[in-house]
Amino acid sequence: MTVTGDPAIVLLIWVLLAPLLALGAGVVRPRWAARGGVVGAAVAFLLAIRTVGGPASEIRLPWAPSWGIEATLRFDGLASLYALLATGIGLAVLIYASAYMPIHLHHEHKPERDGVRFWVLMTSFMAAMVWLAAAQDLLVLFVAWDVTAVASYFLIGFDSEKPAARRAALMALFVTGVSAIGILIGAVMLRTIYGSLEIGVLAERVQPSAWTTVALALIAIGALAKSAQVPFHFWLPRAMAAPTPVSSYLHSAAMVAAGVYLLARVYPLLAAAPDVREALVVIGFLSMMVGGLLALGADEFKRLLAYSTIAQYGYVVVMLGLGGKYGIAGSALYVLAHALGKCGLFLTAGAATEATGEKALSKVGGLGASQPVLAVASGLCAATLAAFPLTIGFFKDEVFFEAAHHQGRLVTALAVLAAASTFGYIARFWTGIFLGAPKQGAHALPRRLVLPILALGAIAVVGGVKVGPFAAIASAAGQASSPGLKPLTLAYHLEASPANLMAVAAWGLGIAVFLAARHGRAALDAFAALGKRFGPEHGYIRVLGGANRLSDVIHDFEVHDLRSRMAALLLPAGVLVALAVLATPNENAWSVGVMSMADLPLVLAMIAAAIVGLAATIPRDHLLIGLLLSGVGYSLTIVYALTGAPDVALVAVLVETLFSLLFIGMLAAMPPRLLDRAAGAVSTDIRRRRDVGIGVISGILGFVVCWGALSRPAAVESAAEEQIAMVKAAHAKDVVTAILADFRGLDTMGEITVIGIALIGLLALLRRRPAR
Amino acid sequence: MTTLVTRIVSRGLLAPAFMVAFAIMIKGYVDTGDGFAAGCIAALAVLLQYVAFGPDVVERTLPVRYAPGAVAMGLAISLVVTFWPVVIGRSILTHAPLPDQHAIHFGALELLTAMAFDVGVFLVVLGFSVSTIRLIAGLGQGRSSR
Numbered sequence: 001m002t003v004t005g006d007p008a009i010v011l012l013i014w015v016l017l018a019p020l021l022a023l024g025a026g027v028v029r030p031r032w033a034a035r036g037g038v039v040g041a042a043v044a045f046l047l048a049i050r051t052v053g054g055p056a057s058e059i060r061l062p063w064a065p066s067w068g069i070e071a072t073l074r075f076d077g078l079a080s081l082y083a084l085l086a087t088g089i090g091l092a093v094l095i096y097a098s099a100y101m102p103i104h105l106h107h108e109h110k111p112e113r114d115g116v117r118f119w120v121l122m123t124s125f126m127a128a129m130v131w132l133a134a135a136q137d138l139l140v141l142f143v144a145w146d147v148t149a150v151a152s153y154f155l156i157g158f159d160s161e162k163p164a165a166r167r168a169a170l171m172a173l174f175v176t177g178v179s180a181i182g183i184l185i186g187a188v189m190l191r192t193i194y195g196s197l198e199i200g201v202l203a204e205r206v207q208p209s210a211w212t213t214v215a216l217a218l219i220a221i222g223a224l225a226k227s228a229q230v231p232f233h234f235w236l237p238r239a240m241a242a243p244t245p246v247s248s249y250l251h252s253a254a255m256v257a258a259g260v261y262l263l264a265r266v267y268p269l270l271a272a273a274p275d276v277r278e279a280l281v282v283i284g285f286l287s288m289m290v291g292g293l294l295a296l297g298a299d300e301f302k303r304l305l306a307y308s309t310i311a312q313y314g315y316v317v318v319m320l321g322l323g324g325k326y327g328i329a330g331s332a333l334y335v336l337a338h339a340l341g342k343c344g345l346f347l348t349a350g351a352a353t354e355a356t357g358e359k360a361l362s363k364v365g366g367l368g369a370s371q372p373v374l375a376v377a378s379g380l381c382a383a384t385l386a387a388f389p390l391t392i393g394f395f396k397d398e399v400f401f402e403a404a405h406h407q408g409r410l411v412t413a414l415a416v417l418a419a420a421s422t423f424g425y426i427a428r429f430w431t432g433i434f435l436g437a438p439k440q441g442a443h444a445l446p447r448r449l450v451l452p453i454l455a456l457g458a459i460a461v462v463g464g465v466k467v468g469p470f471a472a473i474a475s476a477a478g479q480a481s482s483p484g485l486k487p488l489t490l491a492y493h494l495e496a497s498p499a500n501l502m503a504v505a506a507w508g509l510g511i512a513v514f515l516a517a518r519h520g521r522a523a524l525d526a527f528a529a530l531g532k533r534f535g536p537e538h539g540y541i542r543v544l545g546g547a548n549r550l551s552d553v554i555h556d557f558e559v560h561d562l563r564s565r566m567a568a569l570l571l572p573a574g575v576l577v578a579l580a581v582l583a584t585p586n587e588n589a590w591s592v593g594v595m596s597m598a599d600l601p602l603v604l605a606m607i608a609a610a611i612v613g614l615a616a617t618i619p620r621d622h623l624l625i626g627l628l629l630s631g632v633g634y635s636l637t638i639v640y641a642l643t644g645a646p647d648v649a650l651v652a653v654l655v656e657t658l659f660s661l662l663f664i665g666m667l668a669a670m671p672p673r674l675l676d677r678a679a680g681a682v683s684t685d686i687r688r689r690r691d692v693g694i695g696v697i698s699g700i701l702g703f704v705v706c707w708g709a710l711s712r713p714a715a716v717e718s719a720a721e722e723q724i725a726m727v728k729a730a731h732a733k734d735v736v737t738a739i740l741a742d743f744r745g746l747d748t749m750g751e752i753t754v755i756g757i758a759l760i761g762l763l764a765l766l767r768r769r770p771a772r
Numbered sequence: 773m774t775t776l777v778t779r780i781v782s783r784g785l786l787a788p789a790f791m792v793a794f795a796i797m798i799k800g801y802v803d804t805g806d807g808f809a810a811g812c813i814a815a816l817a818v819l820l821q822y823v824a825f826g827p828d829v830v831e832r833t834l835p836v837r838y839a840p841g842a843v844a845m846g847l848a849i850s851l852v853v854t855f856w857p858v859v860i861g862r863s864i865l866t867h868a869p870l871p872d873q874h875a876i877h878f879g880a881l882e883l884l885t886a887m888a889f890d891v892g893v894f895l896v897v898l899g900f901s902v903s904t905i906r907l908i909a910g911l912g913q914g915r916s917s918r
Binding site for chain 2: 065733
């Protein structure tokens with residue numbers, strides 16, 4: 001293990017400890033879990049700040065050295081940016097949640113204890129994001145990626161008693177989890193072609209080819225699904241079933257941001273797949289349009305924001321697709337500015353619902369009069385998303401326009417249109433909540449529900465006035481994606497540059513869009529309804545329903561009766577065996593060896609096993625069948641003992657005894673009526689013939705295979721001899737134990753893990769429940 | 773239900789059976805048997821108690837309710853033995869002492885980390901078997917009391 005660089009490794013370890021801190025504090029007193037979580041995030045944030053601009057310190061852990069797989073983590077500019085977002089936005093969200101969650105639990109009539117789970121999961125989520133940010137090889141990246149999916153599953157389904165929350169959690173896991181398998185497949189393909197999983201190494205070796213394009217497309221699809229881009233966008237609006245702090249974190253700094261992070265991380269590889277980059281531009285614009293139209297028509301706050309997130313990550317995807325200085329470093333700046341604004345607006349939505357008890361724009365209004373601080377704080381966040389000057393959001397649109405206007409008229413026009421729609425729905429959100437005549441009473445809010453929003457808004461304004469440090473962070477992130485990229489230099493220029501003209505056009509159009517949306521609700525609603533009826537979500541539901549039905553059919557067939565189930569196992573096994581026999585060259589097979597007198601006991605034991613086995617088919621009494629079957633086992637034990645396998649014989653006799661006794665115990669526990677009925681059941685002639693036929697065929701094929709295998713024993717011996725030779729080096733004298741605990745110890749480890757899992761299943765199934 | 777002879781014999785066999793199990797496990801690297809076989813022997817001894825005395829007596833006299841805990845502990849021990857080498861920079865399941873190193877002797881016995889691994893296996897097998905026995909005994913009881 002080589003470790004260089006300080007704050008990075010401390011941060012990586014600290015984020016792993018933060019969930020334990022929250023859990024430990026929560027065990028002592030449920031209320032303290034919040035403090036544990038906030039302290040964990042605060043320390044992590046400070047550490048993340050220290051990684052900015054530092055040397056790109058690298059950590060390498062051997063993973064599977066014989067395959068040359070190492071876990072590589074490095075805090076370059078990109079890692080610092082996303083670690084800053086995960087911990088900084090995380091801190092704001094957690095401070096907010098420390099006031100929000102107690103109220104939420106109270107509303108849901110849940111005990112305080114349930115809150116502990118929230119804090120542990122949120123800090124785990126943060127940890128996964130930090131590790132993801134620092135990942136430099138596709139393996140660590142995939143693992144951290146899946147951890148974020150698991151954490152988000154539990155967080156979206158936090159109110160697990162609500163069906164909508166459960167469905168949303170499953171949908172998020174399904175869409176992002178299944179697409180993540182594409183990332184794994186892509187990673188394995190790249191490794192197979194170029195011999196490495198490390199992105200830096202791959203970037204040097206990667207060549208344009210069809211397979212490379214497929215691999216990178218699979219990775220890009222995983223990223224787009226995570227970032228809720230069309231056509232995978234439908235999971236995101238559902239995910240708002242989560243408590244507000246979760247939504248806020250998910251949309252601004254964690255889950256959804258992870259998708260565009262992945263694109264930025266593998267950006268050096270995308271150079272070899274121009275098709276994928278072009279597809280990114282198209283999908284990004286599509287997402288902007290779909291998300292924008294849906295956001296303009298949405299009524300619920302959180303739904304509006306969810307649609308807006310789809311659209312705004314569309315910007316980022318487009319910028320990454322376009323590339324260049326403004327595309328790459330610009331996308332980093334965009335993510336940063338968007339995180340500040342979007343997080344603030346989500347928290348605003350939660351605060352507004354808390355103050356009024358309402359969730360939809362049509363039910364609230366005029367909150368500005370009673371909540372002036374909230375209105376200002378949220379106004380700053382909204383201003384940054386709508387790209388007002390003097391907020392960092394202005395620059396996020398400027399870099400977008402700079403990247404777009406070189407790409408021809410169509411892209412330029414689409415960019416302006418997208419920015420205008422953003423202006424429109426953000427204006428809808430803010431004016432809808434804070435302006436107009438009050439439609440409802442509002443009560444005061446705890447300070448911790450407002451201050452984090454104010455802080456986020458203030459940072460956005462600081463970024464708008466003094467953009468240098470923010471541009472530096474974004475430039476560093478861009479250089480991680482594309483080495484040698486020139487840094488962004490941003491300032492206000494009062495001139496008729498294309499970007500400025502586009503910004504002015506966007507505002508003008510934005511106002512028009514905002515006004516049009518007020519009067520065009522019917523059209524927007526029709527668009528949403530159309531999406532619901534024919535959109536990808538519909539397809540998802542149909543696929544899921546179909547898979548469910550198929551599983552039910554197979555399950556019903558399988559558990560219908562035991563004989564069918566055995567037949568379902570034996571028949572395919574028999575067919576496969578027959579094919580194998582036909583395919584195997586059979587010279588020297590089927591030879592009948594010589595039998596000496598010394599083999600007589602062995603042969604007798606085997607004949608005994610066969611006779612007892614045959615006898616077991618005759619009786620109808622379950623106890624007798626059980627005893628006869630154990631008789632088969634004991635006879636085979638003698639065979640093992642005689643063929644010089646004492647270890648196997650010992651275990652076989654013990655297991656046979658244990659199982660026979662437990663079997664008898666199970667019979668004793670069953671209702672006698674049921675056993676009598678089963679013993680007396682008469683099977684039809686056809687079924688009996690079928691069962692006998694299947695039994696005979698599979699038996700004969702088994703016999704043939706055994707014969708064929710035993711006719712030429714030489715080939716299989718080599719592995720055994722090799723292992724016998726190693727026994728001495730393992731300080732052992734008994735080869736079987738040495739194999740079990742050392743040479744193939746990992747197999748044993750897997751097996752005992754299975755035993756443990758089986759026990760959990762048994763406990764769940766058989767533990768006596770209190771009588772009803 | 774059961775005769776006096778069964779009871780006396782089964783009671784008398786408990787401790788020796790555990791002794792045999794222990795011996796088989798410890799000697800696993802030298803002689804026939806390993807943690808798995810040892811776990812089965814010990815479980816059979818416990819099962820014999822259930823047959824002879826019934827679940828209620830066994831629940832009172834033997835610490836069988838910790839059986840699932842034994843599985844967890846066994847898994848933990850084996851996991852530590854499996855993954856500890858990774859922490860000190862070797863590959864998974866590298867047992868100490870290494871092939872060319874000298875093992876510490878305890879009498880005629882060589883102490884190896886592979887033995888600790890086997891202890892984990894023993895605990896998993898014993899815990900699993902005893903838990904299953906308990907569950908099945910519980911089923912039977914539920915029926916007879918109804």
